[in-house]
Amino acid sequence: MAENSIISVAVHDLRKGPDDFQVVLGKSDLGVTAPVQRVVDQLHTLYGRRTAKSHGKFDEDEDNYPTQRHLRQYLEAEFKDFGALTEALMRTLAVNAQTKAAATGGHVFFAHFQRDGKHYLMVAIVGDALSAALTKQHDVTDVTHLDINGFRFAGRINISGWTSEEDRYIGFLKGKGNVAEYFRAFLGCTDHVQEKTDTRMLVAALKSFADQQGFDHKAKTTFLAKAKEICDRAARTRVEISFDTLTNELAPEDPDTLRDHLADPHLRLNDLFIPNRAILNTLVRFKGHTDNWTLEFDRRAIEEGDVTFDNEKQTLTLKNLPEELTVRLNSEYGDG
Known part of the structure; x- marks a missing residue:
C-alpha cells in the first residue's frame, strides 16, 4: 500500500500576464495512476526534506483569508467535491499572487491524501524544465518535463490537526525574501513563531x-x-x-x-x-x-x-x- 493514500488530485495553471494573473483550470479529479502517485509521493518527500519551513494555523479573518472557509465547505460535503475546493483556492491564489511583483505562476498541484491515519491537503507550484531525449532514430530532441525537484512554493495542511484544534497544522516553505508571503497569505496561515x-x-x-x-x-x-x-x-x-x-x-x-x-x-x-x-x-x-x-x-x-x-x-x-x-x-x- 502506498505511504500516501491518495483521495483526490487536481492540477490547474496559474499564468502571469502583463497586468495580472490568470487561472487556467485543468483537471479537478485526476485518476490515481502510477505516475500521479509517483508525483505526489515525490513532492511530499521533497517538501519534507526542505528545511526552511514555518508552521502555524488559520487566520481568524476568513474574509481576507478564505482558505479555511473553502476547506470547511469541502469537509462538510464529506470530501465529495474536490473540484469546487481547488477552483476556489485557485481564485484565492491568483488574488494573493497579484500582491507581489516578483511572484511567478506555474502548475498548481493539489493533493488530498491520508498518511498515518490523518488527512492532509498539499499544494505545490511546479514549473517546467527543458531536457533532452533520444528518438527511435537516435536523434536528440528537446522535451519538457515537470521540474519536481525545483519547486519553490509548497504547503501542507493537516486537516485532521485542524479539526482537532491543534496549535500548528499548517506548514509551508518560507523561501527567500518576502516573495513567499503571498503563498502564506493564500494558505490563510498566521505565521506562528x-x-x-x-x-x-x-x-x-x-x-x-x-x-x-x-x-x-x-x-x-x-x-x-x-x-x-x-x-x-x-x-x-x-x-x-x-x-x-x-x-x-x-x-x-x-x-x-x-x-x-x-x-x-x-x-x-x-x-x-x-x-x-x-x-x-x-x-x-x-x-x-x-x-x-x-x-x-x-x-x-x-x-x-x-x-x-x-x-x-x-x-x-x-x-x-x-x-x-x-x-x-x-x-x-x-x-x-
Whole structure:
C-alpha cells in the first residue's frame, strides 16, 4: 500500500500576464495512476526534506483569508467535491499572487491524501524544465518535463490537526525574501513563531535524534552540549538559527541525517527563529523541585559521578558537596 493514500488530485495553471494573473483550470479529479502517485509521493518527500519551513494555523479573518472557509465547505460535503475546493483556492491564489511583483505562476498541484491515519491537503507550484531525449532514430530532441525537484512554493495542511484544534497544522516553505508571503497569505496561515515554544520543540527534536541514533550517555551529553553552544550563540547575538547552520556545525560528518530529522513535517519545527536561552538550558541541565527542596544539575554531573540516579529506587545520590553546604549541615545536624 502506498505511504500516501491518495483521495483526490487536481492540477490547474496559474499564468502571469502583463497586468495580472490568470487561472487556467485543468483537471479537478485526476485518476490515481502510477505516475500521479509517483508525483505526489515525490513532492511530499521533497517538501519534507526542505528545511526552511514555518508552521502555524488559520487566520481568524476568513474574509481576507478564505482558505479555511473553502476547506470547511469541502469537509462538510464529506470530501465529495474536490473540484469546487481547488477552483476556489485557485481564485484565492491568483488574488494573493497579484500582491507581489516578483511572484511567478506555474502548475498548481493539489493533493488530498491520508498518511498515518490523518488527512492532509498539499499544494505545490511546479514549473517546467527543458531536457533532452533520444528518438527511435537516435536523434536528440528537446522535451519538457515537470521540474519536481525545483519547486519553490509548497504547503501542507493537516486537516485532521485542524479539526482537532491543534496549535500548528499548517506548514509551508518560507523561501527567500518576502516573495513567499503571498503563498502564506493564500494558505490563510498566521505565521506562528514563538521563541519559547519553538525552542522547546527544537530541544525535544534534538533529544529524540540522539536517542534514535543510539548515542550512549556520554555521546548524548556531548551532542546536546554542542547544540546548546551553537544555539546559545545565536540567542546572544539575536540572530535567527537555521537548520542548515545548526546541522553543518553540529554534525559536520553527516549533516543530512540530522537535517532530515529536523525537517520532518510531523515534528512541525519552525526554521529561522531566535532561540530562547532559558529553554536552551534544558538541553544540558536537569531541574526539579518539591515543596521542600529545589535541585538543578548539569548532565556532566552524572557522567563525572557527582550525581547518581538509581532507576529502581527512583533516588538521587549527590557527591562532592560544596564546602559551605557541608559546613552548614554539620553545624545543624552533625554529631559534633
